[in-house]
Amino acid sequence: MLNEDERAHLAAHIGHYPEPRAGAIYTLQFLQRKYGHLHNEALREASALCGLSITQLEELVSFYPLLLRRPVGRRVLRICDSIACHMAGAPALLDEAVRLSGVPLGQPSADGAVTVLPHVCLGLCDLAPAALLDEAAHGPLDAAALAALVAPENTGGQ
Amino acid sequence: MEAVLSRHFHLPEPPDLKTYGDYRALKAALAQKPADLLDQIGQTALRGYGGAGFPLARKWSAVAADAPRPHYMVINLDETEPGSFKDRKLLYRDPHLIVEAILVGAYIQGSDRAFVFVRGEYAEGAQGLQRAVDEARAAGLVGRNILGSGFSLDIDVHLSAGRYICGEETALLNALEGRRANPRSKPPFPFQQGLWGKPTLINNLETVCQVPGVVLNGVDWFKAQGVNGGEGTKLYSVCGPVKNPGCWELPMGTTARELIYEHAGGLLDGHALTAFLPGGASTAFLLPEHLDASMNFDSVAKLRSRFGTCGIIVLDDQTCPLDFLIAINAFFVRESCGFCTPCRDGLPYAHSILERIEAGQGRPGDREHLLELCAKIAPNSFCAFAPGAVMPMESGLKLFADVIERHIAEGACPWHAVPARRAV
Numbered sequence: 001m002l003n004e005d006e007r008a009h010l011a012a013h014i015g016h017y018p019e020p021r022a023g024a025i026y027t028l029q030f031l032q033r034k035y036g037h038l039h040n041e042a043l044r045e046a047s048a049l050c051g052l053s054i055t056q057l058e059e060l061v062s063f064y065p066l067l068l069r070r071p072v073g074r075r076v077l078r079i080c081d082s083i084a085c086h087m088a089g090a091p092a093l094l095d096e097a098v099r100l101s102g103v104p105l106g107q108p109s110a111d112g113a114v115t116v117l118p119h120v121c122l123g124l125c126d127l128a129p130a131a132l133l134d135e136a137a138h139g140p141l142d143a144a145a146l147a148a149l150v151a152p153e154n155t156g157g158q
Numbered sequence: 159m160e161a162v163l164s165r166h167f168h169l170p171e172p173p174d175l176k177t178y179g180d181y182r183a184l185k186a187a188l189a190q191k192p193a194d195l196l197d198q199i200g201q202t203a204l205r206g207y208g209g210a211g212f213p214l215a216r217k218w219s220a221v222a223a224d225a226p227r228p229h230y231m232v233i234n235l236d237e238t239e240p241g242s243f244k245d246r247k248l249l250y251r252d253p254h255l256i257v258e259a260i261l262v263g264a265y266i267q268g269s270d271r272a273f274v275f276v277r278g279e280y281a282e283g284a285q286g287l288q289r290a291v292d293e294a295r296a297a298g299l300v301g302r303n304i305l306g307s308g309f310s311l312d313i314d315v316h317l318s319a320g321r322y323i324c325g326e327e328t329a330l331l332n333a334l335e336g337r338r339a340n341p342r343s344k345p346p347f348p349f350q351q352g353l354w355g356k357p358t359l360i361n362n363l364e365t366v367c368q369v370p371g372v373v374l375n376g377v378d379w380f381k382a383q384g385v386n387g388g389e390g391t392k393l394y395s396v397c398g399p400v401k402n403p404g405c406w407e408l409p410m411g412t413t414a415r416e417l418i419y420e421h422a423g424g425l426l427d428g429h430a431l432t433a434f435l436p437g438g439a440s441t442a443f444l445l446p447e448h449l450d451a452s453m454n455f456d457s458v459a460k461l462r463s464r465f466g467t468c469g470i471i472v473l474d475d476q477t478c479p480l481d482f483l484i485a486i487n488a489f490f491v492r493e494s495c496g497f498c499t500p501c502r503d504g505l506p507y508a509h510s511i512l513e514r515i516e517a518g519q520g521r522p523g524d525r526e527h528l529l530e531l532c533a534k535i536a537p538n539s540f541c542a543f544a545p546g547a548v549m550p551m552e553s554g555l556k557l558f559a560d561v562i563e564r565h566i567a568e569g570a571c572p573w574h575a576v577p578a579r580r581a582v
Contacts, residue, residue, distance in 0.1 A: 018354045021336035025319050050336070063338045063495075064319030066278040078279075082240040083439060084397040086485040087477055120322065120489055121240040121439075122279050125397035125469070126404050135281040 002034070002045055010049050024050045024060060028067055037068040065119070073108040075155045078119035078132045079141075085121075088128040088140065094118055096143050100150050113155040159383050162371035163364065163393055164407035166252045172286060175293045178254035183370030184299065187262045188307040190373075195266045199369065201377040203389060208234055208325075208362030209437065209466045211455040214369075218267050220349040221357040228270035230358040231263060232334070232348075233366060236277040236318060236325040240439040240489055241469035244393035245363045247405050249276065249283035253290035257313065259367045261299065264311045266369070267359055272313045274363075275330055278320040288315045322493035326541050327360040329495065340497045341541035364393055386411035386452035394453065396422035398472030399429050411457075415449035417470060429474040433557065437466020439486050440546030442553035443473070464549070478573035479558040480565055483551055484512045490547035501544040504535040508551065520566030529555050 002010070010030060014023030027049055031042040038046075043057050050057075061067045068076075079097060081090040094105065097116040101109040108115050124130035127139030133149055141149070148154065166173050187195055200215035221229055233256075237245045248256060260272050276284040291313050294300045302310045316334060318324050324333045328342035331353050352358020368390060372380050381389045388411025395405035401423030408421070414434065418424065425431055433443040436453065442463040444451070451457050458465040473482050487509050496502045508531050515524055532552040536545040555562065564572055 019335065022334065024336035025333075026317070029317065029319065052336075059338055060319075060336070064278070064321055066318075066320040081485075082489050083471060083482065083485045084240060084403075087398055087482070119279075120492055121238055123237060123243045123246050123277065125241055125243050125471075126395065128397060128403070132279060137282075 001041075002031075006030075006034070007049070014049060020049075020051045021056075024052055024057065025064070028057070028060065032068060036074070037071050039071075070106075071108060072115035073113050073155070075114045075134055076132075077114055077116045077150060078122065079116065080120070080122040080124060080128070080130050081118045082121035082125075084125035085129040089142075090129045093129050093131075093141060093143070093146055096146055097150065100147060111152070113152065114150050116150070159391060159407075159409045160375075161407050162391060163248060163255070163367050164251075166255070167247065167407075169251075172251050172253055175254060175290070175297060178252075178258075181254075181258045181261070181294075181299055183373045184258050184261050184265075185305065187265055187370075187373050188305060188309060192266045192268060195262075195373060198372060198377055199266070202372055202380045204365065204368055204372070204380070205455060206362055207364040207368075207392065207467065209464070211465060214361075214365055217349070217359060217361070218263075220347075221267070221359065223268075225350075225357045228356055229268055230353045230356055231260065231267055231269035231272040232330065232353065232358055232360045233260060233272065233274040233363050234325060234327065234330060234360055235280070235363045236275055236330060237467065238277050238279075238320075238322040238325055238493070239467070239469070240486065241397055241435060241471040242395070242438045242467040243397075244395050244405050244467060244469065246280060246283065247393060248363055248367055249280055249287060253283075253287040254294070255367055255370070256287060256363065257290050257294045257300065259370050260313055261294075261304065261311060262369050262373055263361065263366045265309050269311065269359070272311060273334060273353070274313065274315050275324070275334060276315060276317050277324070278318045281317055284315055284317045291315060321495070322489075323495040323541075323543060326543060329541070330360065331358065338495070340495050341543075343540075384410040384454075386413065386454070387457065388412075388452060388454040392453075392468060394421070394468050394470070396470045396472065398434075398470075399426045399474040399477070400424065400472055401426060411452040411454045413450050414444065414453055414470065417453065418449070418472060422470075422472075425472065425474055429476055431472065432475050432477075432479065433473045435463075435471040435473075435550060436468060437464045438469045439471065439489060440464070440549055441466045442549050443557050445557070463553070476573075478516075478571055479554060479561050480512065480516050480571070481573065483554045483558075484509070484516060486550050487512060487547070490543070494543065494547075498540040498544075500535045500538045501540075501547070504531060504539075505544070505547055507531065508535070508548075512551075515562060515565050516571055518565070518569040518571070520562075520569070522566060524566060525555055525559060525562050 130139030204214045205211040323329045324339045329339040333339040348358045392410045397403040455465045491505045494501045532548040
């Protein structure tokens, strides 16, 4: 549940737009940072704040790839698979990430530490093959650098 | 050439307000009339660096003085196209340049409020920009009655939640309003009815960041920065199998040869150049015979491609051209907003044929069928996304016809070591 300060912060942010729905993306991002993903309760809180129905919010969450409706690990690793990274070995890197996390792409690892996702161009073409661990850019990556990124000491797993 | 956009790129950290120094260009601008400044920009013939190349002064003079208030300025910092990462450098390396450029631009445009639309993957950069805005506000450079001039402006930093189509200017407006980023019909154009129905000028970040240099140094100085028929400077970038992929501020008109072989260090040892996309993933291929072409809007257009953002993507002789096309098309398939059928269904259908050929199950006539599809998808879609998506595919199908026909005739990829690809 959002506390009073958080609710007041979001209400102020939403209120500074000519229309409340303009604050929806910021609100959803805020809730996602707090909860990890946008579960039903998060959407209900966003709905109350932004004046949008749950369906209207689902329209946004299902459209924008950085909004997560399903549970993920505590860290999210997005590996770019667009052309520069593809040529530099992204397919093999994705395979290796699946092997290291022990679960298919998109699922939280068994210890809940990390979820690996393929992602369209990250804008890191000069660092190909590249990835984002949460919000931090990494690249160029090889298998060893990837292993270090998803290692328990880095992702807080066991 | 004098570095203007990249003058702080060498610093270990992006400059804070103290390191950045006085907002000299803002002070110089506030001492002049907006109409005079607009006239100077017109004389530079500065064009939009987001890809369209529309003359900046014409865009900025499009809003009628008696148009309903408020007027909005939007900075498009949603470069999500493979091969384009120049605006990331500005965002991460010099946020105060962005703030000053927005203030100068909004003053000239007569805007009441500015929004910076940042692609979601640049979240750390957006935080740095927000810090710069806050610092400038504390110093009286953002907000009401800036430096006692009577000019007021607030700057909103909006972090997007991802998706390539957000870079299309009308889709961006929908995204800013908290809607799905589907494109809007034009007319009305954004300068007539944009954000919340009010006049809105949408500008690429790099373009706006050129304006303080013009204000400080003048028209002749700006023009003298270019070479080979180009004017001003440009953030050029090169990626792919080269020794030193990167982004550099260079004279507008620098040749592709200099970009690929000098600044990017040439191709990896043992690799040779097959072709390159000059302006990001949505442009048509150029060949080694075009290496000495001046990289500017008109010169690249004459070669039947697009200058775009001039983010060069190199295709080498060790990459299967068909695999290259599939990887690029996979991006567009996934990023289509789904709003109209030719794009939503046509691109995946083309993708399935390309993959079938690559898997050794091509049929005679597949290439011609794909070309026919390209010709149907591009002109029948709602926005510029699909024409951009088919541009590399169409030019690749023509340029690499022999390679593709070999795939079909031999029932296998001649490169053999094609990496496994995931379903899109």
